[in-house]
Amino acid sequence: MASQSPPSRVEATTVVGAGIAGLSAALILARSGHDVQIIEESKQAGGMLAPIIHDGLPLDRGSHRVHPQAHPLLIELTREAQWQSKKRAGTLVLNGRHLSYPLNPISFIRGLGVRTTTSMGFGWLKRPRDFRRTLRWEEDRTLIEKDEGFEPFVIRRVGEAAYRNFYEPYARKVWGVEPGELSQTVAKQRVSSSNPLQSILRKTEQHFLYPAQGMASLIDLMRTKLEEAGTTFITGQSYKKIAAEKGAVFYTGHLSDMVPDCTLHHRGLYLLHLTVPKEELGPTDTWYTPETKYWFGRVSQPALFSEALTNEKERVLCVEIPEGKWGAEKDFTAHIDVVMDQLHEARITQNKVLPSQVQQTFLPRVYPMYLRGWEKEQRRALKYIASKGPTYPCGRQGLFLHCNMDHAVATAAAAVEHWKSGGDSSSWAQRCQEFSDFRVRD
Numbered sequence: 001m002a003s004q005s006p007p008s009r010v011e012a013t014t015v016v017g018a019g020i021a022g023l024s025a026a027l028i029l030a031r032s033g034h035d036v037q038i039i040e041e042s043k044q045a046g047g048m049l050a051p052i053i054h055d056g057l058p059l060d061r062g063s064h065r066v067h068p069q070a071h072p073l074l075i076e077l078t079r080e081a082q083w084q085s086k087k088r089a090g091t092l093v094l095n096g097r098h099l100s101y102p103l104n105p106i107s108f109i110r111g112l113g114v115r116t117t118t119s120m121g122f123g124w125l126k127r128p129r130d131f132r133r134t135l136r137w138e139e140d141r142t143l144i145e146k147d148e149g150f151e152p153f154v155i156r157r158v159g160e161a162a163y164r165n166f167y168e169p170y171a172r173k174v175w176g177v178e179p180g181e182l183s184q185t186v187a188k189q190r191v192s193s194s195n196p197l198q199s200i201l202r203k204t205e206q207h208f209l210y211p212a213q214g215m216a217s218l219i220d221l222m223r224t225k226l227e228e229a230g231t232t233f234i235t236g237q238s239y240k241k242i243a244a245e246k247g248a249v250f251y252t253g254h255l256s257d258m259v260p261d262c263t264l265h266h267r268g269l270y271l272l273h274l275t276v277p278k279e280e281l282g283p284t285d286t287w288y289t290p291e292t293k294y295w296f297g298r299v300s301q302p303a304l305f306s307e308a309l310t311n312e313k314e315r316v317l318c319v320e321i322p323e324g325k326w327g328a329e330k331d332f333t334a335h336i337d338v339v340m341d342q343l344h345e346a347r348i349t350q351n352k353v354l355p356s357q358v359q360q361t362f363l364p365r366v367y368p369m370y371l372r373g374w375e376k377e378q379r380r381a382l383k384y385i386a387s388k389g390p391t392y393p394c395g396r397q398g399l400f401l402h403c404n405m406d407h408a409v410a411t412a413a414a415a416v417e418h419w420k421s422g423g424d425s426s427s428w429a430q431r432c433q434e435f436s437d438f439r440v441r442d
Contacts, residue, residue: 014249021409024413038231048363060214082213088285102206183375211306247390250419255397256381263377270326272319276316280349301316385429386424
Protein backbone atom coordinates (compact mmCIF):
# COMPACT_ATOMS: atom_id res chain seq x y z
CA MET A 1 0.00 0.00 0.00
CA ALA A 2 1.52 3.30 -1.09
CA SER A 3 2.02 6.13 1.34
CA GLN A 4 -0.71 8.74 1.22
CA SER A 5 -0.20 12.50 1.14
CA PRO A 6 -0.12 14.22 4.51
CA PRO A 7 -3.74 15.02 5.56
CA SER A 8 -5.14 18.52 5.36
CA ARG A 9 -5.55 20.51 8.55
CA VAL A 10 -9.34 20.11 8.74
CA GLU A 11 -9.69 16.48 7.63
CA ALA A 12 -12.41 14.53 9.45
CA THR A 13 -11.37 11.62 11.66
CA THR A 14 -13.01 8.96 13.82
CA VAL A 15 -11.76 7.66 17.16
CA VAL A 16 -13.20 4.36 18.37
CA GLY A 17 -13.21 4.04 22.16
CA ALA A 18 -13.35 6.73 24.84
CA GLY A 19 -10.77 5.33 27.23
CA ILE A 20 -7.52 7.11 28.02
CA ALA A 21 -5.96 6.16 24.65
CA GLY A 22 -8.98 7.17 22.57
CA LEU A 23 -9.49 10.46 24.37
CA SER A 24 -5.78 11.26 24.01
CA ALA A 25 -5.84 10.54 20.28
CA ALA A 26 -8.94 12.71 19.89
CA LEU A 27 -7.43 15.57 21.88
CA ILE A 28 -4.22 15.52 19.83
CA LEU A 29 -6.26 15.51 16.60
CA ALA A 30 -8.52 18.32 17.81
CA ARG A 31 -5.49 20.42 18.79
CA SER A 32 -4.31 20.11 15.19
CA GLY A 33 -7.63 21.42 13.91
CA HIS A 34 -9.15 18.14 12.74
CA ASP A 35 -12.85 17.39 12.91
CA VAL A 36 -13.18 14.48 15.36
CA GLN A 37 -16.00 12.13 16.26
CA ILE A 38 -15.65 9.60 19.08
CA ILE A 39 -17.64 6.36 19.07
CA GLU A 40 -17.92 4.58 22.42
CA GLU A 41 -19.84 1.32 22.75
CA SER A 42 -20.48 1.85 26.46
CA LYS A 43 -22.81 4.55 27.69
CA GLN A 44 -20.00 5.80 29.95
CA ALA A 45 -16.67 7.16 28.76
CA GLY A 46 -13.45 6.15 30.48
CA GLY A 47 -12.82 2.48 29.79
CA MET A 48 -10.59 1.14 32.57
CA LEU A 49 -10.53 4.61 34.14
CA ALA A 50 -14.31 4.90 34.45
CA PRO A 51 -15.14 5.16 38.17
CA ILE A 52 -16.86 2.58 40.32
CA ILE A 53 -19.09 4.37 42.83
CA HIS A 54 -18.82 2.69 46.22
CA ASP A 55 -19.81 4.24 49.53
CA GLY A 56 -20.32 7.50 47.63
CA LEU A 57 -16.71 7.57 46.38
CA PRO A 58 -15.57 7.48 42.69
CA LEU A 59 -13.07 4.64 43.02
CA ASP A 60 -10.61 3.23 40.51
CA ARG A 61 -10.96 -0.08 38.74
CA GLY A 62 -7.98 -1.49 40.56
CA SER A 63 -4.76 0.18 41.63
CA HIS A 64 -3.97 2.82 39.01
CA ARG A 65 -0.91 5.01 39.47
CA VAL A 66 1.51 6.89 37.28
CA HIS A 67 5.24 6.61 37.84
CA PRO A 68 7.55 9.63 37.60
CA GLN A 69 9.45 8.03 34.70
CA ALA A 70 6.21 7.65 32.70
CA HIS A 71 5.81 9.10 29.23
CA PRO A 72 5.31 12.87 29.81
CA LEU A 73 2.46 13.26 27.30
CA LEU A 74 -0.13 11.88 29.73
CA ILE A 75 0.72 14.56 32.30
CA GLU A 76 0.86 17.26 29.63
CA LEU A 77 -2.61 16.43 28.29
CA THR A 78 -4.09 16.45 31.82
CA ARG A 79 -2.03 19.10 33.54
CA GLU A 80 -5.10 20.71 35.14
CA ALA A 81 -5.75 17.49 37.13
CA GLN A 82 -3.44 18.69 39.93
CA TRP A 83 -1.11 15.72 39.91
CA GLN A 84 0.38 15.03 43.32
CA SER A 85 3.56 13.18 44.20
CA LYS A 86 2.99 10.41 46.76
CA LYS A 87 5.56 8.33 48.58
CA ARG A 88 5.10 4.64 47.90
CA ALA A 89 4.14 2.44 50.82
CA GLY A 90 3.86 -1.01 49.28
CA THR A 91 4.08 -4.39 51.00
CA LEU A 92 4.84 -7.78 49.48
CA VAL A 93 3.25 -10.63 51.45
CA LEU A 94 5.37 -13.73 50.88
CA ASN A 95 6.19 -16.81 52.94
CA GLY A 96 4.43 -15.35 55.97
CA ARG A 97 6.50 -12.15 55.87
CA HIS A 98 5.69 -8.52 55.15
CA LEU A 99 8.38 -7.09 52.89
CA SER A 100 8.80 -3.53 51.69
CA TYR A 101 7.88 -3.19 48.02
CA PRO A 102 9.48 -2.40 45.61
CA LEU A 103 12.02 -4.94 46.77
CA ASN A 104 15.47 -4.01 47.99
CA PRO A 105 18.28 -6.58 48.29
CA ILE A 106 17.47 -7.39 51.93
CA SER A 107 13.73 -7.87 51.37
CA PHE A 108 14.50 -9.86 48.21
CA ILE A 109 16.51 -12.37 50.26
CA ARG A 110 13.98 -12.44 53.09
CA GLY A 111 11.13 -12.97 50.65
CA LEU A 112 12.59 -15.92 48.78
CA GLY A 113 14.30 -17.26 51.89
CA VAL A 114 18.00 -17.76 52.54
CA ARG A 115 17.94 -21.33 51.22
CA THR A 116 16.30 -20.41 47.91
CA THR A 117 18.48 -17.34 47.45
CA THR A 118 21.63 -19.34 48.24
CA SER A 119 20.54 -22.01 45.79
CA MET A 120 20.10 -19.36 43.13
CA GLY A 121 23.54 -17.90 43.84
CA PHE A 122 25.32 -21.27 43.81
CA GLY A 123 23.48 -22.14 40.61
CA TRP A 124 24.90 -19.04 38.97
CA LEU A 125 28.40 -19.92 40.22
CA LYS A 126 28.17 -23.47 38.87
CA ARG A 127 26.52 -22.39 35.62
CA PRO A 128 27.95 -19.02 34.56
CA ARG A 129 25.92 -19.23 31.36
CA ASP A 130 22.70 -19.02 33.41
CA PHE A 131 24.00 -15.89 35.14
CA ARG A 132 24.73 -14.35 31.75
CA ARG A 133 21.20 -15.28 30.69
CA THR A 134 19.86 -13.47 33.74
CA LEU A 135 21.82 -10.35 32.83
CA ARG A 136 20.34 -10.59 29.32
CA TRP A 137 16.80 -11.02 30.67
CA GLU A 138 15.40 -7.91 29.00
CA GLU A 139 17.04 -8.70 25.66
CA ASP A 140 16.21 -12.39 25.55
CA ARG A 141 12.54 -12.08 26.40
CA THR A 142 11.97 -10.11 23.17
CA LEU A 143 13.26 -12.88 20.87
CA ILE A 144 9.75 -14.10 20.12
CA GLU A 145 10.80 -16.18 17.10
CA LYS A 146 12.66 -18.40 19.59
CA ASP A 147 9.96 -18.34 22.27
CA GLU A 148 10.89 -21.15 24.67
CA GLY A 149 7.94 -20.48 26.97
CA PHE A 150 7.63 -18.78 30.35
CA GLU A 151 8.56 -21.77 32.53
CA PRO A 152 11.87 -22.81 30.93
CA PHE A 153 12.79 -19.16 30.33
CA VAL A 154 12.57 -18.34 34.05
CA ILE A 155 13.98 -21.64 35.37
CA ARG A 156 17.10 -21.30 33.20
CA ARG A 157 17.77 -17.92 34.78
CA VAL A 158 16.79 -18.22 38.45
CA GLY A 159 16.67 -21.95 39.10
CA GLU A 160 13.91 -24.38 40.03
CA ALA A 161 13.50 -23.29 43.68
CA ALA A 162 12.96 -19.59 42.99
CA TYR A 163 10.63 -20.41 40.11
CA ARG A 164 8.43 -22.73 42.21
CA ASN A 165 8.35 -20.34 45.19
CA PHE A 166 7.61 -17.09 43.40
CA TYR A 167 7.09 -17.08 39.62
CA GLU A 168 4.92 -20.15 39.10
CA PRO A 169 2.22 -19.29 41.71
CA TYR A 170 1.76 -15.81 40.30
CA ALA A 171 1.44 -17.12 36.72
CA ARG A 172 -1.11 -19.75 37.73
CA LYS A 173 -3.15 -17.26 39.74
CA VAL A 174 -3.42 -14.65 36.99
CA TRP A 175 -3.72 -16.71 33.83
CA GLY A 176 -5.19 -19.96 35.10
CA VAL A 177 -3.23 -22.21 32.73
CA GLU A 178 -0.16 -24.37 32.95
CA PRO A 179 2.84 -21.99 32.96
CA GLY A 180 4.43 -24.05 30.19
CA GLU A 181 1.71 -22.79 27.84
CA LEU A 182 2.63 -19.14 28.46
CA SER A 183 5.02 -17.13 26.34
CA GLN A 184 8.37 -16.00 27.69
CA THR A 185 7.05 -12.44 27.28
CA VAL A 186 4.96 -13.02 30.42
CA ALA A 187 8.26 -12.58 32.27
CA LYS A 188 7.98 -8.87 31.55
CA GLN A 189 4.62 -8.35 33.25
CA ARG A 190 6.06 -6.97 36.48
CA VAL A 191 9.47 -5.33 36.21
CA SER A 192 10.42 -5.51 39.88
CA SER A 193 9.30 -9.12 40.30
CA SER A 194 10.60 -10.45 36.99
CA ASN A 195 14.36 -10.13 36.66
CA PRO A 196 15.70 -10.83 40.18
CA LEU A 197 18.71 -8.61 39.52
CA GLN A 198 16.37 -5.67 38.87
CA SER A 199 15.87 -5.18 42.60
CA ILE A 200 19.57 -5.51 43.40
CA LEU A 201 21.35 -3.66 40.59
CA ARG A 202 18.96 -0.77 39.92
CA LYS A 203 17.42 1.95 41.99
CA THR A 204 13.63 1.68 42.04
CA GLU A 205 11.39 4.73 42.08
CA GLN A 206 9.86 5.27 45.53
CA HIS A 207 7.22 7.82 44.56
CA PHE A 208 4.22 7.86 42.25
CA LEU A 209 1.92 10.47 40.76
CA TYR A 210 -1.82 10.61 41.29
CA PRO A 211 -4.53 13.18 40.41
CA ALA A 212 -5.92 15.08 43.38
CA GLN A 213 -9.50 13.99 42.68
CA GLY A 214 -8.78 10.44 41.49
CA MET A 215 -8.21 8.86 38.09
CA ALA A 216 -11.82 9.35 37.00
CA SER A 217 -11.18 13.09 37.03
CA LEU A 218 -8.86 12.64 34.04
CA ILE A 219 -11.75 11.38 31.94
CA ASP A 220 -13.99 14.29 32.94
CA LEU A 221 -11.20 16.76 32.23
CA MET A 222 -10.38 15.37 28.79
CA ARG A 223 -14.01 15.08 27.77
CA THR A 224 -14.59 18.71 28.75
CA LYS A 225 -11.64 19.80 26.62
CA LEU A 226 -12.91 17.80 23.66
CA GLU A 227 -16.45 19.14 23.92
CA GLU A 228 -15.06 22.68 24.02
CA ALA A 229 -13.15 21.84 20.83
CA GLY A 230 -16.38 20.76 19.12
CA THR A 231 -15.75 16.99 19.21
CA THR A 232 -18.79 14.81 18.57
CA PHE A 233 -19.44 12.01 21.08
CA ILE A 234 -21.52 8.98 20.08
CA THR A 235 -22.03 6.70 23.09
CA GLY A 236 -23.91 3.47 23.60
CA GLN A 237 -23.42 2.36 20.00
CA SER A 238 -21.14 -0.22 18.42
CA TYR A 239 -18.61 1.03 15.89
CA LYS A 240 -19.56 -1.84 13.56
CA LYS A 241 -23.14 -0.59 13.37
CA ILE A 242 -22.21 2.92 12.27
CA ALA A 243 -21.72 2.94 8.53
CA ALA A 244 -20.55 6.50 7.92
CA GLU A 245 -17.08 6.65 9.42
CA LYS A 246 -15.24 9.91 8.97
CA GLY A 247 -11.83 9.70 7.31
CA ALA A 248 -9.03 7.93 9.14
CA VAL A 249 -10.04 5.71 12.04
CA PHE A 250 -8.00 5.47 15.27
CA TYR A 251 -9.18 2.25 16.83
CA THR A 252 -8.71 1.67 20.57
CA GLY A 253 -11.27 -1.11 21.00
CA HIS A 254 -10.33 -4.77 21.28
CA LEU A 255 -8.10 -5.93 18.43
CA SER A 256 -9.81 -9.32 18.26
CA ASP A 257 -13.23 -7.71 17.70
CA MET A 258 -12.11 -6.49 14.28
CA VAL A 259 -10.67 -9.75 12.96
CA PRO A 260 -12.65 -12.90 12.05
CA ASP A 261 -11.53 -16.09 13.82
CA CYS A 262 -8.97 -14.19 15.92
CA THR A 263 -7.53 -16.38 18.69
CA LEU A 264 -6.29 -13.53 20.88
CA HIS A 265 -8.17 -13.45 24.18
CA HIS A 266 -7.95 -12.25 27.78
CA ARG A 267 -8.48 -13.20 31.38
CA GLY A 268 -10.64 -10.94 33.50
CA LEU A 269 -10.40 -9.41 36.97
CA TYR A 270 -12.80 -9.36 39.89
CA LEU A 271 -12.85 -6.25 42.06
CA LEU A 272 -14.25 -6.31 45.57
CA HIS A 273 -14.68 -2.90 47.19
CA LEU A 274 -15.03 -3.42 50.93
CA THR A 275 -15.79 -0.80 53.59
CA VAL A 276 -14.05 -1.57 56.90
CA PRO A 277 -13.24 0.38 60.08
CA LYS A 278 -10.36 2.78 59.60
CA GLU A 279 -8.38 1.38 62.54
CA GLU A 280 -8.20 -2.05 60.89
CA LEU A 281 -5.70 -0.86 58.29
CA GLY A 282 -2.11 0.26 58.60
CA PRO A 283 -0.07 2.72 56.51
CA THR A 284 0.39 0.41 53.49
CA ASP A 285 -1.17 1.75 50.28
CA THR A 286 -0.89 -1.50 48.29
CA TRP A 287 -0.30 -5.14 49.24
CA TYR A 288 0.97 -7.74 46.73
CA THR A 289 0.16 -11.42 47.35
CA PRO A 290 1.58 -13.76 44.67
CA GLU A 291 0.97 -17.00 46.58
CA THR A 292 -1.94 -19.15 45.42
CA LYS A 293 -3.30 -19.65 48.95
CA TYR A 294 -4.70 -16.14 48.68
CA TRP A 295 -7.47 -15.61 46.15
CA PHE A 296 -6.43 -12.00 45.62
CA GLY A 297 -3.25 -10.82 43.93
CA ARG A 298 -3.31 -7.19 44.98
CA VAL A 299 -5.15 -5.12 47.61
CA SER A 300 -5.08 -1.32 47.83
CA GLN A 301 -6.28 1.56 50.02
CA PRO A 302 -7.68 4.32 47.77
CA ALA A 303 -7.66 6.75 50.72
CA LEU A 304 -3.85 6.73 50.67
CA PHE A 305 -3.83 7.67 46.99
CA SER A 306 -6.07 10.72 47.38
CA GLU A 307 -7.87 12.49 50.23
CA ALA A 308 -10.87 12.76 47.91
CA LEU A 309 -11.30 8.97 48.19
CA THR A 310 -11.76 8.69 51.95
CA ASN A 311 -14.47 8.85 54.57
CA GLU A 312 -14.02 10.07 58.12
CA LYS A 313 -14.41 6.85 60.14
CA GLU A 314 -14.16 4.07 57.55
CA ARG A 315 -11.80 3.05 54.79
CA VAL A 316 -12.33 1.21 51.53
CA LEU A 317 -10.22 -1.75 50.44
CA CYS A 318 -10.01 -2.60 46.77
CA VAL A 319 -9.40 -6.35 46.56
CA GLU A 320 -8.30 -7.63 43.13
CA ILE A 321 -8.97 -11.31 42.35
CA PRO A 322 -7.68 -12.46 38.95
CA GLU A 323 -10.16 -14.54 36.97
CA GLY A 324 -7.54 -17.27 36.59
CA LYS A 325 -9.22 -20.62 37.18
CA TRP A 326 -12.50 -19.14 38.48
CA GLY A 327 -14.19 -18.23 35.22
CA ALA A 328 -16.44 -15.23 34.76
CA GLU A 329 -19.44 -16.20 36.91
CA LYS A 330 -18.00 -16.44 40.44
CA ASP A 331 -19.88 -14.58 43.19
CA PHE A 332 -17.28 -13.71 45.80
CA THR A 333 -19.79 -11.73 47.84
CA ALA A 334 -21.29 -15.09 48.83
CA HIS A 335 -17.89 -16.05 50.26
CA ILE A 336 -16.98 -12.75 51.89
CA ASP A 337 -16.16 -14.53 55.17
CA VAL A 338 -13.40 -16.48 53.37
CA VAL A 339 -12.07 -13.30 51.76
CA MET A 340 -11.97 -11.53 55.12
CA ASP A 341 -10.25 -14.52 56.77
CA GLN A 342 -7.57 -14.39 54.06
CA LEU A 343 -7.13 -10.64 54.51
CA HIS A 344 -6.58 -11.21 58.20
CA GLU A 345 -4.22 -14.16 57.61
CA ALA A 346 -2.17 -11.93 55.29
CA ARG A 347 -2.18 -9.29 58.06
CA ILE A 348 -3.86 -6.76 55.82
CA THR A 349 -6.61 -6.27 58.40
CA GLN A 350 -5.75 -6.31 62.09
CA ASN A 351 -8.71 -8.47 63.09
CA LYS A 352 -11.29 -10.79 61.58
CA VAL A 353 -14.00 -8.33 60.66
CA LEU A 354 -16.90 -8.23 58.25
CA PRO A 355 -17.23 -5.20 55.97
CA SER A 356 -20.19 -2.86 56.37
CA GLN A 357 -20.50 -2.61 52.58
CA VAL A 358 -19.46 -5.01 49.82
CA GLN A 359 -19.53 -4.44 46.06
CA GLN A 360 -18.29 -6.79 43.35
CA THR A 361 -17.40 -5.75 39.81
CA PHE A 362 -16.13 -8.09 37.10
CA LEU A 363 -13.87 -6.65 34.41
CA PRO A 364 -13.94 -9.21 31.59
CA ARG A 365 -10.89 -8.40 29.47
CA VAL A 366 -7.92 -7.21 31.50
CA TYR A 367 -4.94 -9.59 31.20
CA PRO A 368 -3.91 -10.51 27.63
CA MET A 369 -3.41 -14.26 27.31
CA TYR A 370 0.17 -14.29 26.11
CA LEU A 371 0.28 -17.92 25.07
CA ARG A 372 3.23 -19.13 23.05
CA GLY A 373 2.92 -17.83 19.50
CA TRP A 374 0.67 -14.90 20.42
CA GLU A 375 2.75 -12.35 18.53
CA LYS A 376 2.24 -14.13 15.21
CA GLU A 377 -1.52 -13.90 15.71
CA GLN A 378 -1.21 -10.24 16.71
CA ARG A 379 0.74 -9.49 13.53
CA ARG A 380 -1.86 -11.30 11.45
CA ALA A 381 -4.66 -9.31 13.07
CA LEU A 382 -2.91 -5.98 12.52
CA LYS A 383 -2.18 -6.86 8.90
CA TYR A 384 -5.80 -7.82 8.33
CA ILE A 385 -7.09 -4.51 9.72
CA ALA A 386 -4.57 -2.57 7.63
CA SER A 387 -5.88 -4.26 4.48
CA LYS A 388 -9.38 -2.92 5.09
CA GLY A 389 -8.58 0.76 4.90
CA PRO A 390 -7.09 3.71 6.83
CA THR A 391 -7.50 2.24 10.32
CA TYR A 392 -4.81 2.72 12.96
CA PRO A 393 -5.13 0.47 16.04
CA CYS A 394 -3.59 1.92 19.21
CA GLY A 395 -3.88 1.77 22.97
CA ARG A 396 -3.80 -1.18 25.33
CA GLN A 397 -6.75 -3.02 23.80
CA GLY A 398 -6.21 -1.98 20.20
CA LEU A 399 -2.71 -3.48 20.21
CA PHE A 400 -3.37 -6.39 22.62
CA LEU A 401 -0.87 -5.02 25.13
CA HIS A 402 -0.38 -5.37 28.86
CA CYS A 403 0.95 -1.91 29.60
CA ASN A 404 0.60 1.21 31.72
CA MET A 405 -1.77 4.04 30.86
CA ASP A 406 1.07 6.34 29.78
CA HIS A 407 2.16 3.65 27.32
CA ALA A 408 -1.38 3.57 25.92
CA VAL A 409 -1.30 7.35 25.47
CA ALA A 410 2.10 7.13 23.78
CA THR A 411 0.79 4.63 21.20
CA ALA A 412 -2.18 6.89 20.46
CA ALA A 413 0.11 9.86 19.90
CA ALA A 414 2.40 7.78 17.69
CA ALA A 415 -0.56 6.62 15.58
CA VAL A 416 -1.78 10.18 15.04
CA GLU A 417 1.69 11.45 14.12
CA HIS A 418 2.19 8.50 11.77
CA TRP A 419 -1.01 9.36 9.92
CA LYS A 420 -0.35 13.12 9.91
CA SER A 421 3.06 12.54 8.34
CA GLY A 422 1.51 10.53 5.50
CA GLY A 423 2.07 7.02 6.83
CA ASP A 424 -0.52 4.47 5.76
CA SER A 425 -2.18 1.74 7.81
CA SER A 426 0.06 -0.99 6.38
CA SER A 427 3.27 0.67 7.54
CA TRP A 428 1.61 1.41 10.89
CA ALA A 429 0.84 -2.30 11.35
CA GLN A 430 4.54 -3.04 10.92
CA ARG A 431 5.60 -0.27 13.25
CA CYS A 432 3.29 -1.53 16.02
CA GLN A 433 5.75 -4.33 16.81
CA GLU A 434 7.95 -1.85 18.66
CA PHE A 435 5.28 -1.47 21.34
CA SER A 436 5.25 -5.16 22.24
CA ASP A 437 8.31 -4.59 24.42
CA PHE A 438 6.59 -2.26 26.87
CA ARG A 439 7.27 -3.29 30.47
CA VAL A 440 4.57 -2.97 33.09
CA ARG A 441 5.59 -0.76 36.03
CA ASP A 442 3.97 -1.45 39.36
